[in-house]
Amino acid sequence: MLTYILRRLALALSVILATLVSTFVLFFAGPGDPAQAMCPESRCTPERLAQITRSLGLDKPIVSQFTDYFQGLIAGRDFVYAGDTVHCGAPCLGFSFVTRQSVNDELFSRFPNTFVLALMAAVIFVVVGVSSGIFAATRRGTPADRIVVGVSQVMGAIPYYVLALLTALYPVVLWGLLPQYSPLSSGVGPYVVGMIAPALILGLVTSSQYTRYTRNSMLDTLSMDYIRTARSKGISERTVLFKHGFRAAMSPIATILGLDMAALLTGTLITEQIFGVDGIGRRTITAFRALDLPVIMGSVLIGATVVVLMNLLVDIAYSFIDPRVRLS
Numbered sequence: 001m002l003t004y005i006l007r008r009l010a011l012a013l014s015v016i017l018a019t020l021v022s023t024f025v026l027f028f029a030g031p032g033d034p035a036q037a038m039c040p041e042s043r044c045t046p047e048r049l050a051q052i053t054r055s056l057g058l059d060k061p062i063v064s065q066f067t068d069y070f071q072g073l074i075a076g077r078d079f080v081y082a083g084d085t086v087h088c089g090a091p092c093l094g095f096s097f098v099t100r101q102s103v104n105d106e107l108f109s110r111f112p113n114t115f116v117l118a119l120m121a122a123v124i125f126v127v128v129g130v131s132s133g134i135f136a137a138t139r140r141g142t143p144a145d146r147i148v149v150g151v152s153q154v155m156g157a158i159p160y161y162v163l164a165l166l167t168a169l170y171p172v173v174l175w176g177l178l179p180q181y182s183p184l185s186s187g188v189g190p191y192v193v194g195m196i197a198p199a200l201i202l203g204l205v206t207s208s209q210y211t212r213y214t215r216n217s218m219l220d221t222l223s224m225d226y227i228r229t230a231r232s233k234g235i236s237e238r239t240v241l242f243k244h245g246f247r248a249a250m251s252p253i254a255t256i257l258g259l260d261m262a263a264l265l266t267g268t269l270i271t272e273q274i275f276g277v278d279g280i281g282r283r284t285i286t287a288f289r290a291l292d293l294p295v296i297m298g299s300v301l302i303g304a305t306v307v308v309l310m311n312l313l314v315d316i317a318y319s320f321i322d323p324r325v326r327l328s
Contacts, residue, residue, distance in 0.1 A: 005316060008312055008315050008316070009312065012308045012309065012311070012312045015304070015308050016301075016304055016305055016308055019300070019301065019304040020070070020073075020301060020304075021066075023297060023300045023301065023304075024065075024066050024069060024297065025062070025066075027293050027296060027297055028058075028062060028065055028066075028293060028297075029062045032291055033291075034056065034058065034097055034291040034292070034293050035049055035052040035053040035056060035058060036049065037290060037291040038052050038056070038097055038098070038291075039052055056097055069094065069297075072088060072090065072091070072092035072093070072094065073090060073091045073092060073093075074090055074091075075090050076088055076089045076090040076092050077092050079094075079095055088102060088104070091104075092104065093107070093294065093297070093298035093301065093302075094294035094297070094298065095294060096287075096292055096294055096295050097290075097291075097292050097293065097294060097295075098287075098290050098292045098295075103294050103295055103297075103298040104298075106283060106295055106298075107280055107283065107295070107298055107299060107302060110278055110279050110280050110282075110283055111279075111280055111302075112184075113184075113272075113277055113278055113279040114264075114265060114268065114272070114277075114279035114280045114281065115265060116192075116195055117195055117198055117199055117202070117264070117268060117271065117272070117277055117279060118261065118264035118265050118268065120195055120196075120199035120203070121198075121199045121202040121203040121206065121264060121268075122203070122257070122260070122261060122264065123203070124199060124200060124202075124203025124204065124207065125202075125203040125204070125206040125207035125210055125260075126207075126210065126257065128203065128204065128207040128210075128211075129206070129207035129208070129209070129210025129211045129213075129214060130210055130214050130253065132148050132152070132207070132211045132214075133148075133210060133211045133212070133213065133214025133215040133217075133218065134214060134215075134218055134241070134246065135148060136148040136149060136211065136215045137214070137215045137218035137219050137222065138218075138241065140219060145215075148211060148215075149211070149212070149215070151208075152207075152208040152209075152211040152212055153208070153212075155204070155205055155207075155208035156205075156208040156209060156212075160205055160270060161270050161274070163201055163205055164198075164201050164202075164270060164271060164274045164275070165274060167197060167200075167201040168197070168274050168275055171197065172197050172275075178196055178197040178200075179193050179194050179196070179197070180194055180197075180275075180276070181194040181195065181197075181198070181275050181276050181277050182194040183278065195277070197275060198268075198271045198272075198274075198275040198277055201271075202264075202268060202271050206260065209256075210253070210256070213252060213253055213256060214249070214253060217249040217250075217251075217252050217253060218245060218246065218249045220249070221245045221246075221248045221249040222241075222245050224248075226244065227240060227244060227245060230244050251318065254314065254317060254318065255314055255318060258310050258311065258313060258314030258317070259310065259311070259314070261310055262306055262307040262309075262310035262311065263307075265306045265310070266280070266281075266299075266302070266303035266306050266307060268281050269281035269282070269284065269285055273285055280299055280302070280303075283295065283299070284296065284299040287299070
């Protein structure tokens with residue numbers, strides 16, 4: 001088991017390193033010119049453009065820039081702005097070209113908003129999706145089964161941004177049934193209540209796939225010989241369903257849950273932008289518009305790390321759920 005975990009950990013570190021190198025080359029050696037975007041004048045003179053390029057450190061060779069960036073991640077680095085030296089402790093993601101603020105502060109201060117949104121949405125789509133999937137599986141072929149599957153397919157077929165926009169427009173803005181997002185500074189109560197609308201639509205739309213996954217997995221499990229044996233022994237249907245059936249059917253659901261949580265924690269861009277949630281996804285969109293490369297690079301690196309760590313946790317958890325995985 002220890003060898004299995006160490007092997008997965010080494011693979012995770014290699015993926016993070018490969019992501020770091022590839023994204024740095026893509027962003028910092030690409031055709032875009034952040035200095036041009038940072039120029040306050042409508043028409044930037046060559047002298048002004050060279051001054052901005054030098055102040056951003058973009059005049060250095062790409063290898064030197066990457067060495068400085070990698071050193072900042074491991075041991076921190078110093079930045080010189082307007083004659084003042086500012087130290088950025090490890091892991092240092094740099095300073096924003098636009099706000100001149102630490103990327104660590106820019107992103108990690110917004111991560112709790114994304115985390116709360118992802119957690120609330122996860123509770124909704126797990127409860128709704130898994131329970132409706134079990135409900136449909138135990139009533140296979142009945143009108144109730146067809147209705148549940150049909151609703152989940154319709155929800156999955158409609159583009160998510162359309163449903164999110166309709167939710168933000170009617171129940172939140174026009175009808176006032178759900179409160180708008182409020183920052184944490186306004187109080188814990190208004191903050192949590194303001195998260196209900198984005199978490200509700202995100203959770204309900206995501207639950208459609210969990211309904212289908214749970215239903216199919218439960219149907220496969222309930223057709224196994226040991227389930228028929230348990231029923232022939234006179235074990236109650238509730239015990240057969242949850243203790244024997246759902247326990248065996250949860251393996252693929254746990255895998256999908258880990259991947260979905262990784263995707264949500266890296267920034268729910270559309271949801272945060274539509275509902276005004278000040279999370280990592282919304283800050284990343286703003287950075288893309290301004291060609292703020294350090295913020296973009298930091299968000300990609302954080303996202304890759306979260307995805308890799310969640311995959312690692314899923315692999316480890318899956319090895320406990322299904323012991324056969326440890327031997328592969």
